[in-house]
Amino acid sequence: xxxxxxxxxxxxxxxxxxxxxxxxxxxxxxxxxxxxxxxxxxxxxxxxxxxxxxxxxxxxxxxxxxxxxxxxxxxxxxxxxxxxxxxxxxxxxxxxxxxxxxxxxxxxxxxxxxxxxxxxxxxxxxxxxxxxxxxxxxxxxxxxxxxxxxxxxxxxxxxxxxxxxxxxxxxxxxxxxxxxxxxxxxxxxxxxxxxxxxxxxxxxxxxxxxxxxxxxxxxxxxxxxxx
Amino acid sequence: xxxxxxxxxxxxxxxxxxxxxxxxxxxxxxxxxxxxxxxxxxxxxxxxxxxxxxxxxxxxxxxxxxxxxxxxxxxxxxxxxxxxxxxxxxxxxxxxxxxxxxxxxxxxxxxxxxxxxxxxxxxxxxxxxxxxxxxxxxxxxxxxxxxxxxxxxxxxxxxxxxxxxxxxxxxxxxxxxxxxxxxxxxxxxxxxxxxxxxxxxxxxxxxxxxxxxxxxxxxxxxxxxxx
DNA sequence: ACCTGAACACCGTTCAAGT
DNA sequence: ACCTGAACACCGTTCAAGT
Numbered sequence: 001x002x003x004x005x006x007x008x009x010x011x012x013x014x015x016x017x018x019x020x021x022x023x024x025x026x027x028x029x030x031x032x033x034x035x036x037x038x039x040x041x042x043x044x045x046x047x048x049x050x051x052x053x054x055x056x057x058x059x060x061x062x063x064x065x066x067x068x069x070x071x072x073x074x075x076x077x078x079x080x081x082x083x084x085x086x087x088x089x090x091x092x093x094x095x096x097x098x099x100x101x102x103x104x105x106x107x108x109x110x111x112x113x114x115x116x117x118x119x120x121x122x123x124x125x126x127x128x129x130x131x132x133x134x135x136x137x138x139x140x141x142x143x144x145x146x147x148x149x150x151x152x153x154x155x156x157x158x159x160x161x162x163x164x165x166x167x168x169x170x171x172x173x174x175x176x177x178x179x180x181x182x183x184x185x186x187x188x189x190x191x192x193x194x195x196x197x198x199x200x201x202x203x204x205x206x207x208x209x210x211x212x213x214x215x216x217x218x219x220x221x222x223x224x225x226x227x
Numbered sequence: 228x229x230x231x232x233x234x235x236x237x238x239x240x241x242x243x244x245x246x247x248x249x250x251x252x253x254x255x256x257x258x259x260x261x262x263x264x265x266x267x268x269x270x271x272x273x274x275x276x277x278x279x280x281x282x283x284x285x286x287x288x289x290x291x292x293x294x295x296x297x298x299x300x301x302x303x304x305x306x307x308x309x310x311x312x313x314x315x316x317x318x319x320x321x322x323x324x325x326x327x328x329x330x331x332x333x334x335x336x337x338x339x340x341x342x343x344x345x346x347x348x349x350x351x352x353x354x355x356x357x358x359x360x361x362x363x364x365x366x367x368x369x370x371x372x373x374x375x376x377x378x379x380x381x382x383x384x385x386x387x388x389x390x391x392x393x394x395x396x397x398x399x400x401x402x403x404x405x406x407x408x409x410x411x412x413x414x415x416x417x418x419x420x421x422x423x424x425x426x427x428x429x430x431x432x433x434x435x436x437x438x439x440x441x442x443x444x445x446x447x448x449x450x451x452x453x454x
Numbered sequence: 455a456c457c458t459g460a461a462c463a464c465c466g467t468t469c470a471a472g473t
Numbered sequence: 474a475c476c477t478g479a480a481c482a483c484c485g486t487t488c489a490a491g492t
Contacts, residue, residue: 018475036341042466054467055476063466110337113389114263123414130416140423143416148387148432149380149439156383160375162340189348189357189370196367205375212376215446216439223442245456269485281486282457290485 019051021059025069029105037107040066060215067111068136072119074108077101080128087136088217094129095154095213102158103206109158146220153216157209165207246278248286252296256332259297264334267293294338299346301335304328307355311314314363315444321356322381322440329385330433365451373447380443384436391432 027049032040042063046053060066079097081090102109118126126147133143176199184191197203233430249444254276259267262427269290287293306324307318329336360370403426411418424430 025343041464043464052477054478057467058475079442106340109386110340113333113337113386116390123409123417127414127417130420134416134419140420144420144424145435145438148384149442150433152383152387152439153376153380154383155386156381157375158381159336159340159382159386161377163343182350188355189361190350190354192361193367193371197371208372208375210377211372212443215376215443219442219446268483270483279458281459284486285456 016197017051019055019059021069024056024059025066025073026050028066028070029073032107033105037111049211068115068119070118071108071111071115072121074101074105075119075125076121078125080125080130083132083135087132090132090219091129091150092213092217099209102155103161106158106162109155109162112155117182136224142223149216149220155213157212161205169178191218246276246282246286248296251276251283251286252293252300255293255297256300259334260332264338295342295344295346296340298335298338299348301328301332302346302352303348305352307352308359310359310362312363314359315361316446318356318377319440319444322377323436325381326385326436329382330388333385333389336382336389339382368422369450376443376447380439384439388432 002087018144024045028040028045029049035044042053042056045066049056049102056066060069076102079094081094084090104219129147129150130143134140179191179194182190198205251272255267255272258272258275262271269280269283272285272293276283283293287296305328307323308321311317356374356377357370360373361367365373406418406421409417425432
């Protein structure tokens with residue numbers, strides 16, 4: 001439905017614009033956002049772009065290159081950390097931006113596993129983050145530790161969030177359905193946590209992000225001033 | 228090669244054993260471990276089991292059920308946390324076990340994103356972890372925070388590790404190749420970190436896991452005693 | 455009850471042909 | 474230079490038929 005609408009409204013505009021690598025990648029992200037990574041095929045992408053499947057091969061060598069490309073576009077959407085001397089707030093800001101971007105492209109996090117061909121935006125992003133730590137006085141080894149920890153947390157949280165069977169808003173209904181499916185006495189702690197926490201009004205799994213992020217930043221701050 | 232060997236040595240034994248859901252799932256994990264998730268097809272799995280593709284449908288409804296099933300088998304391989312009153316060491320032990328299991332099945336972490344149908348082993352595992360926190364005196368909300376944080380870190384680290392273009396041992400050669408491909412002056416901090424840290428003899432990315440894990444456990448310990 | 459051959463509607467990709 | 478139709482070797486899955 002949304003897919004068709006986009007094709008209908010844009011088709012006359014897009015028709016005259018010649019296909020380009022950039023337009024191809026943006027189209028791929030639109031398709032993946034709408035229907036998940038499984039719905040992104042050379043044929044579905046071609047249709048989104050108003051072109052035949054074989055035309056795509058004039059702008060990319062194969063589908064692998066598309067996947068590498070859209071990951072790099074996703075990275076380019078994450079705000080670079082500011083050169084603020086306050087590394088903690090720069091890192092906090094950047095972590096929140098990253099989580100937001102990964103939340104808008106739920107297919108992206110799991111795709112990073114198989115991509116070993118980082119693009120320009122990806123490398124520049126990594127460089128900027130490490131730079132903030134180094135300028136704040138972290139040793140090289142400590143910057144590596146900090147970066148590994150922070151990004152593991154961000155990606156892992158995004159992965160968990162993407163895996164939730166509900167969108168944070170409609171949690172209650174679904175949690176209740178899951179709870180009903182398994183015997184409460186077999187998983188007592190899970191049942192307790194679900195009823196007393198997840199099913200409480202106003203619960204939003206997304207809020208858990210800040211807790212972990214601040215705990216990690218606190219720990220890094222302590223190690224740095226102690227060092 | 229390894230695939231063929233397994234088929235050759237086991238085919239006579241496996242032939243007489245009737246196909247079962249259990250044997251099917253174990254076979255699927257063998258195939259995915261050997262060639263990645265992309266190599267796991269109904270046809271390749273059937274061949275591994277010495278059977279025709281259509282026979283599989285007698286034991287599972289479809290491929291989705293296989294994916295749900297192997298994720299649950301992977302969860303069952305992770306050691307449950309001991310009922311040790313020392314929650315910190317129980318959690319540390321369990322985190323290391325989880326990371327090891329995910330490292331042996333690199334395809335598993337990214338698969339968790341799309342699985343919204345947790346099996347028995349998965350639920351029991353979650354229940355046991357939450358139980359350790361509750362028994363150690365964590366509030367329900369605090370147990371939820373702690374679990375979300377720890378698992379985000381574990382999954383995220385496993386995802387990063389799976390995405391490395393090298394296995395930890397052969398890091399130097401590959402890192403050098405990557406470094407050569409991009410201009411050092413464009414990514415100065417990345418270059419510095421690579422040459423002065425990653426390329427040092429004895430570097431193993433896997434060692435970063437302990438740093439983050441201990442920082443997180445320290446933070447949780449402090450919050451708990453303060454509370 | 456368990457297995458299977460043939461067939462269907464899909465994939466990514468190649469190749470030779472069109473403008 | 475850019476696009477494409479037909480074809481190839483694959484997918485997951487259905488259905489009717491075998492033992």
